Amino acid sequence: MDKQRIIEISRLLANPTRLQILEWLKAPEKNFPPQEVVKGFEDGVCVTYIQRKAGLSQSTISTYLSNMSKCGLLILTRHGKWSYFKRNEETFKAYSAFFL
Amino acid sequence: MDKQRIIEISRLLANPTRLQILEWLKAPEKNFPPQEVVKGFEDGVCVTYIQRKAGLSQSTISTYLSNMSKCGLLILTRHGKWSYFKRNEETFKAYSAFFL
DNA sequence: TTGATATATCGGTATTTGTCGATATGTTTG
DNA sequence: CAAACATATCGACAAATACCGATATATCAA
Incomplete structure (x- = not known):
């Protein structure tokens, strides 16, 4: 992973x-209500659930998630009109390793 | 390590x-000229050497180092009028571990 | 004690970030 | 197709950050 x-x-x-969201996504089943359209949390959590729990505006949370996804911290999977986000553990590993 | x-x-x-400075301090002997007042790099590198290499103003680098020290990323050791800074590897370990 | 040197702190300004409401885009449903 | 819904993007502005030069503080040397 390069410096930039x-x-x-x-x-x-x-x-x-943003840090809180990343923490919540470590254990989606403990931090979010059950999801129905796409069962389980294999593809992560939808924007609405995250936005409600975070308490900031929809536009702010959408931008946060989009940026974290562009940077590789999150993986985005779309199902119809929903966007699901989950952690990209590989990126966290590489980031962590940089400092040791 | 807490979230704050x-x-x-x-x-x-x-x-x-700041990131570059922390990288340089991983191998001071490779990145800085030999130190004379305090031999070797056991206590780190003095502000002047870091400032010259970084190319920003003295005040800026002094503030950077001071802040990184206050945050536990660096350890400050004074010898007379010199301040030496070295990495605090324990902090890097704890920080890294947070994301895994 | 005085002057020189190393570092720290202060005050200012340009740039970046946080966050919002408004609006656009894309998808599903009737 | 039109309405409803989920998400994304835009434009704005207050707050925070990146730096600088000037100055203060502390130590060493003469």
Whole structure:
């Protein structure tokens, strides 16, 4: 992982709401209500659930998730009109390794 | 390591110069000229050497180092009028572990 | 004690970020 | 197709950050 990427990721991690979302997504089944359209959390959690729990505006959360996805921290899977986001553990591993 | 600390550290890491300094300090003997007043790099590198190499103003680098030290990323050791900074590997370990 | 040197802190300004409401886009359903 | 819904994008503005030069503080040397 190159330095530019480390910087972008660090910037995204330096925000309480974004960090909290990433923590919630470590255990979606414990932090979000059951999902019905796509059963389970294999593809992650939809924007609406995350937005409600975070309490910021829809546009803010949508942008947060989109940016984290562009940076590789999250993986986006669309099902119809829903967007599901889950953690990309590979990116977290590579990021962590950079500092050791 | 609590979330507030993770955020402060992430913020400090999200800057090219600060990140570069932390990289240089992984191998001081390879990245800085030999030190004479305090032999070797056991206590780290002095502000002047880091400032010259980074190319930003003295005040900026001094503030960067001070902030990274306050956050536990660096360890400050004073010898007379010199301040030496070295990495605090324990903090990097704890920070890294948070994301896994 | 005085001057020189190393570092720290202060005050200012340009740039970036956080966050919103409004609006656009895309998908499903009747 | 039209309405409803989920998400994305845009434009704005307040707050935070990146830097600088000037100055203060602390130590060493003469």
